[in-house]
Amino acid sequence: MNLLFVVSELAPYSKTGGLADVAAALPKALAATGVTVRVVTPRYGFMTAAGEYVGELRAPFGFQVQTARVFREARHGVETFFIDAPAYFHRGRKLYGEPDDPARFAFFSRSAIELARWFGEPPDVIHGNDWMTGLIPVYLRSALRGDPFFARVATVTSIHNLAFQGFFDLRDLPYFGLPGDLQRGPDGLEFGGAGSMLKGGILASDALTTVSERYAQEIQTPEYGFRMDALLRMRRHDLVGILNGVDYDEWNPATDAHLAARYTPADLSGKRLCKADLLKRFGMPVELDRPAIVIVSRLSDQKGLDLVRDVAWRILHAGAYFILLGAGDPRYEVFFQHLRDTAPRRVGVYFGLNEALAHQIEAGGDMFLMPSAYEPCGLNQIYSLKYGTVPIVRATGGLDDTIQDFDRVTGTGNGLKFRAYNANRLMEKIYEGLLLYRQPETWRALQRNGMQADFSWARAAWKYRAVYERVRAA
Numbered sequence: 001m002n003l004l005f006v007v008s009e010l011a012p013y014s015k016t017g018g019l020a021d022v023a024a025a026l027p028k029a030l031a032a033t034g035v036t037v038r039v040v041t042p043r044y045g046f047m048t049a050a051g052e053y054v055g056e057l058r059a060p061f062g063f064q065v066q067t068a069r070v071f072r073e074a075r076h077g078v079e080t081f082f083i084d085a086p087a088y089f090h091r092g093r094k095l096y097g098e099p100d101d102p103a104r105f106a107f108f109s110r111s112a113i114e115l116a117r118w119f120g121e122p123p124d125v126i127h128g129n130d131w132m133t134g135l136i137p138v139y140l141r142s143a144l145r146g147d148p149f150f151a152r153v154a155t156v157t158s159i160h161n162l163a164f165q166g167f168f169d170l171r172d173l174p175y176f177g178l179p180g181d182l183q184r185g186p187d188g189l190e191f192g193g194a195g196s197m198l199k200g201g202i203l204a205s206d207a208l209t210t211v212s213e214r215y216a217q218e219i220q221t222p223e224y225g226f227r228m229d230a231l232l233r234m235r236r237h238d239l240v241g242i243l244n245g246v247d248y249d250e251w252n253p254a255t256d257a258h259l260a261a262r263y264t265p266a267d268l269s270g271k272r273l274c275k276a277d278l279l280k281r282f283g284m285p286v287e288l289d290r291p292a293i294v295i296v297s298r299l300s301d302q303k304g305l306d307l308v309r310d311v312a313w314r315i316l317h318a319g320a321y322f323i324l325l326g327a328g329d330p331r332y333e334v335f336f337q338h339l340r341d342t343a344p345r346r347v348g349v350y351f352g353l354n355e356a357l358a359h360q361i362e363a364g365g366d367m368f369l370m371p372s373a374y375e376p377c378g379l380n381q382i383y384s385l386k387y388g389t390v391p392i393v394r395a396t397g398g399l400d401d402t403i404q405d406f407d408r409v410t411g412t413g414n415g416l417k418f419r420a421y422n423a424n425r426l427m428e429k430i431y432e433g434l435l436l437y438r439q440p441e442t443w444r445a446l447q448r449n450g451m452q453a454d455f456s457w458a459r460a461a462w463k464y465r466a467v468y469e470r471v472r473a474a
């Protein structure tokens with residue numbers, strides 16, 4: 001099995017969220033199952049150290065043949081190719097959010113296809129991720145239809161977040177090198193007046209995956225379907241949910257180099273040192289028996305931060321520390337900064353991306369809040385389990401699949417979970433957490449339930465492999 005994995009962000013080089021973690025870990029796990037994996041990703045302007053120059057490729061785009069430089073790196077049995085096209089990818093620290101995003105990622109998709117040709121042998125499967133690669137199967141089915149090199153190449157698209165649909169101006173189709181009549185009709189890319197690259201991926205891929213079983217069901221309903229639920233119901237027989245894993249080489253408190261101390265389920269004493277270290281970092285008094293409620297998150301409505309805003313004062317009145325690492329919506333930054341300024345001995349905030357601090361918060365916290373409005377998979381709650389930081393989550397998507405509500409009587413469950421999207425329901429679970437925290441033995445049992453669970457990538461890798469085998473045979 002020969003796979004081309006195409007993705008717009010890749011940890012540790014470029015990251016806006018969990019997609020970058022998946023891009024780093026899944027190919028590695030696939031290689032371990034015997035798949036030959038090549039990863040393709042943009043070489044953004046700030047990635048000056050990524051790979052070694054290996055040559056140039058040409059891709060027809062914008063009514064001309066454009067060239068891009070190719071850089072290569074080999075690690076953990078995976079070859080990674082970085083596409084260097086300064087006109088599209090050199091935009092400061094930003095990955096997305098530019099007015100010409102459609103052209104940037106259409107070009108990325110088109111050049112990833114040409115990279116396959118550049119290797120000289122066609123892959124069995126091209127696996128793309130989210131709207132940024134949605135046009136790949138569209139190119140193969142239209143502009144490249146009849147090209148013998150690609151005649152037997154199958155395609156898979158993974159949906160990591162249905163909210164981002166890759167809108168573009170349909171008049172640009174010819175500029176992207178696609179037939180202008182690809183607008184309407186059963187294969188049309190038209191969606192609510194504009195074009196949607198994600199719609200292209202959903203319609204034209206041989207198989208679709210998403211990142212939890214629960215989310216695979218949810219996106220077929222109007223409530224979670226972002227208006228694409230009917231399309232997804234149409235393709236439900238080709239859609240599977242495969243839960244993301246965790247790369248325990250990166251996220252393991254027993255080996256994590258970012259931490260002040262390391263610890264295991266059998267000996268949690270290092271976790272107290274991590275907590276002390278964390279409180280000091282935020283300039284707060286070190287009171288180790290005071291529970292620390294923490295968050296690491298993009299600051300977006302998806303993450304249920306309006307509920308957190310509603311309960312923030314109650315958390316402080318209940319006597320807990322509150323620590324947040326996040327970047328995004330300025331409305332939330334203003335609120336949490338205000339909270340910090342009002343209660344600096346109880347609240348710590350850091351706005352921006354900080355990988356080391358994300359690890360330190362996972363280790364130093366006692367409870368991790370993730371009350372998302374929707375959550376395709378979510379990685380932080382799974383990292384929290386491993387770090388003995390009890391997740392408090394809303395029962396949606398991957399949160400529902402990974403977290404079981406703790407039952408005091410039987411001692412089963414690995415976290416605390418509520419259902420309705422409501423601040424009072426969230427606060428009830430926080431109060432329950434604070435009560436359990438006061439019962440050290442019960443609390444340790446709850447922590448250990450989470451720490452001992454295994455969410456490594458191997459299981460998911462075999463499931464992806466099965467999807468590849470199926471589309472190849474078809």
Ligand code: ADP
Binds near residue numbers: 019326
């Ligand atoms: P999403 O992809 O929707 O943001 P996930 O839980 O799947 O949610 O993944 C989020 C990833 O981004 C995790 O690796 C998390 O540690 C990381 N992350 C989020 N915000 C920050 C931040 N401000 N600094 C560092 N890492 C962050």
Ligand code: GLC
Binds near residue numbers: 160161211375378379
């Ligand atoms: C998206 C989702 C998140 C998921 C991640 C990786 O960013 O919001 O739930 O874990 O992709 O698949």
